[in-house]
Amino acid sequence: MSQRISILPETLTNKIAAGEVVERPASVIKELIENSLDAGATEVSIEITAGGRRKICVTDNGHGMSREDALLSLERHATSKIRLDSDLENIMTLGFRGEALPSIASVSRFSLTTRETGSLEGTEIIIEGGKVHDVRACGMPNGTVISVEQIFFNLPARLKFLKSAETEAGHVGDVVARMAVSRPDVAFSCTSDGRDLLRLQQSDLQRRLAQIVGRESSQHLYSVTRKDEYTTISGFISTPALVRSGTQSIFTYINGRFIRDKVVQHAVMLAYRGVIDRGRYPVVALFIGLPPGEVDVNVHPTKHEVRFRRQSVVHDAIQAAIVEVLSRSPWLPSPPTAISLSKETTGQAYRERIAAAAQVSLAMPSRERSFPQQFPVKGELATAPFSPREIIMEPSTLFQSEQPQSQSQSQSQSAGYFSSLAVIGQFHSEYILCQADSELVIIDQHAASERVAYQHLKQQCQSGSIESQRLLFPETVELSFSEVAVAVKFNADLANIGFELEPFGGTTLMVSAAPRIVARKKPLLLIRDILADLMSFGTSAAFTEALDSLLSRIACHSVIRGVHLLDNRQIKELLLQMDQTDFAASCPHGRPVSHVVTLAELQKIFKRT
Ligand code: ADP
Ligand code: MG
Numbered sequence: 001m002s003q004r005i006s007i008l009p010e011t012l013t014n015k016i017a018a019g020e021v022v023e024r025p026a027s028v029i030k031e032l033i034e035n036s037l038d039a040g041a042t043e044v045s046i047e048i049t050a051g052g053r054r055k056i057c058v059t060d061n062g063h064g065m066s067r068e069d070a071l072l073s074l075e076r077h078a079t080s081k082i083r084l085d086s087d088l089e090n091i092m093t094l095g096f097r098g099e100a101l102p103s104i105a106s107v108s109r110f111s112l113t114t115r116e117t118g119s120l121e122g123t124e125i126i127i128e129g130g131k132v133h134d135v136r137a138c139g140m141p142n143g144t145v146i147s148v149e150q151i152f153f154n155l156p157a158r159l160k161f162l163k164s165a166e167t168e169a170g171h172v173g174d175v176v177a178r179m180a181v182s183r184p185d186v187a188f189s190c191t192s193d194g195r196d197l198l199r200l201q202q203s204d205l206q207r208r209l210a211q212i213v214g215r216e217s218s219q220h221l222y223s224v225t226r227k228d229e230y231t232t233i234s235g236f237i238s239t240p241a242l243v244r245s246g247t248q249s250i251f252t253y254i255n256g257r258f259i260r261d262k263v264v265q266h267a268v269m270l271a272y273r274g275v276i277d278r279g280r281y282p283v284v285a286l287f288i289g290l291p292p293g294e295v296d297v298n299v300h301p302t303k304h305e306v307r308f309r310r311q312s313v314v315h316d317a318i319q320a321a322i323v324e325v326l327s328r329s330p331w332l333p334s335p336p337t338a339i340s341l342s343k344e345t346t347g348q349a350y351r352e353r354i355a356a357a358a359q360v361s362l363a364m365p366s367r368e369r370s371f372p373q374q375f376p377v378k379g380e381l382a383t384a385p386f387s388p389r390e391i392i393m394e395p396s397t398l399f400q401s402e403q404p405q406s407q408s409q410s411q412s413q414s415a416g417y418f419s420s421l422a423v424i425g426q427f428h429s430e431y432i433l434c435q436a437d438s439e440l441v442i443i444d445q446h447a448a449s450e451r452v453a454y455q456h457l458k459q460q461c462q463s464g465s466i467e468s469q470r471l472l473f474p475e476t477v478e479l480s481f482s483e484v485a486v487a488v489k490f491n492a493d494l495a496n497i498g499f500e501l502e503p504f505g506g507t508t509l510m511v512s513a514a515p516r517i518v519a520r521k522k523p524l525l526l527i528r529d530i531l532a533d534l535m536s537f538g539t540s541a542a543f544t545e546a547l548d549s550l551l552s553r554i555a556c557h558s559v560i561r562g563v564h565l566l567d568n569r570q571i572k573e574l575l576l577q578m579d580q581t582d583f584a585a586s587c588p589h590g591r592p593v594s595h596v597v598t599l600a601e602l603q604k605i606f607k608r609t
């Protein structure tokens with residue numbers, strides 16, 4: 001009988017392993033930086049030419065290696081980072097597989113020069129396609145330099161898959177940025193064809209992030225911290241005003257290791273759902289700390305994926321940490337000191353403020369007036385071009401806050417930011433103008449109303465009490481077959497959010513009840529939108545997935561768009577509602593609700609500076 005099976009030579013097994021670890025120049029750089037960080041480096045510099053296709057060089061000032069270790073490091077499964085089975089349960093380093101160096105060396109022209117701290121000389125090892133060509137002593141500072149030239153020179157199939165130098169350099173930049181965010185205490189530099197891609201001094205996370213995402217963007221970042229007995233979460237997250245169209249600015253780390261994980265990403269996106277539009281992504285740098293035994297990083301050779309022992313606990317902790325910050329909306333300015341016009345005061349600055357307030361008010365309707373001439377009175381509602389009671393989604397019915405005026409006033413005196421603003425008036429029947437100290441605050445009344453309605457619906461939904469209202473005259477709507485199928489499939493779920501729908505033969509559906517806040521608007525239009533939303537979500541598990549966007553749709557339909565006069569009471573009511581609303585700074589689509597123009601900005605416009 002013939003022998004068919006043989007053990008592969010090591011040069012070949014290394015090449016095969018390289019297939020998993022070394023995909024492109026950026027993956028080489030990831031492995032080399034991990035090694036530098038594991039070696040305790042405080043400075044890492046990366047140089048590439050032709051996107052790393054021609055040459056990659058990574059230099060560090062870490063603890064280096066002795067000659068023996070340097071030779072061993074190029075053997076497969078040789079590592080200083082774990083020794084025993086049980087060590088796999090307690091990995092504290094970035095590397096542990098002992099695969100990277102031999103894999104990289106097997107598919108390139110490779111040199112390793114290293115000098116161990118305290119050693120008199122360094123060692124240089126030259127390898128080509130996995131075969132050692134030379135080992136010699138050399139002079140060098142402490143640390144390690146690894147140079148990788150002509151990657152995949154002996155693997156033409158792989159070489160073909162490399163992209164242009166610019167694209168590869170882009171990937172390298174991304175990898176360095178991710179690693180740099182994870183270790184602000186380490187200085188990084190990265191050059192491409194001699195030009196700086198990144199030059200980062202040792203710093204703290206906030207400054208490091210500012211350098212990576214840009215100074216302007218970094219002003220929209222707020223810190224997150226949360227700790228329980230199982231997880232610690234820290235980092236920075238962006239306000240809903242700072243979004244990207246891809247996930248490239250979501251940096252998530254488990255125990256210091258950059259990971260791209262579905263569970264983590266889902267938790268982040270769920271936290272932002274309702275405050276940013278679908279298809280938009282926040283800027284996030286999140287560090288999740290877990291006991292090492294609770295997370296398995298040995299899932300994939302690149303170690304980008306992980307497995308959690310208690311997935312849902314981690315998921316919920318991440319979501320809660322982010323929601324805590326978003327709902328607090330710390331980017332809103334703190335309540336201004338109220339200007340009391342009745343008080344006798346002294347002090348130049350204060351008088352100037354009052355004078356400034358008075359001047360602005362001159363051109364505007366008085367704060368005390370409630371637009372009596374422009375505003376239809378009750379009996380005229382039927383003939384009025386719009387119903388003022390509808391403008392802010394009928395606040396009294398929607399928010400069950402049929403409080404007497406005095407009560408809502410007394411609440412506003414306990415001064416949340418919005419209700420403590422001095423109302424100047426309305427601009428273009430679309431914007432509310434207010435004053436806060438020396439700032440002019442402009443509020444988009446539609447965005448504000450929508451946000452209030454959405455948050456309120458969400459609360460009702462959570463307590464299972466969305467108010468439904470029977471339509472006086474049930475209406476029928478013509479749909480496609482697939483829309484009817486969706487309506488039937490989600491009938492019970494739709495009933496929970498206030499819709500009563502019944503098949504009415506063929507592709508006709510009868511709508512007999514709708515959520516109260518839209519019952520008097522155009523529920524049929526809304527139903528169409530909602531069914532289209534549900535169809536785009538697809539599977540049966542999707543209703544909860546779709547819920548937030550459905551609620552934001554209902555909220556959007558519940559408020560009147562475009563220009564509408566508001567009286568003073570309605571404005572005050574809206575501002576009060578804003579203060580009682582989480583996430584008040586942006587509408588459910590992520591558009592800002594308010595904008596501040598400072599006195600200094602105005603003075604600049606009028607060249608008064
Ligand atoms: P791993 O990092 O998984 O241990 P590698 O193949 O990446 O495997 O590296 C093998 C070993 O070489 C490491 O365990 C480490 O001891 C040593 N080593 C690699 N790079 C460096 C470096 N830059 N400085 C010091 N030691 C290094
Ligand atoms: Mg390694």
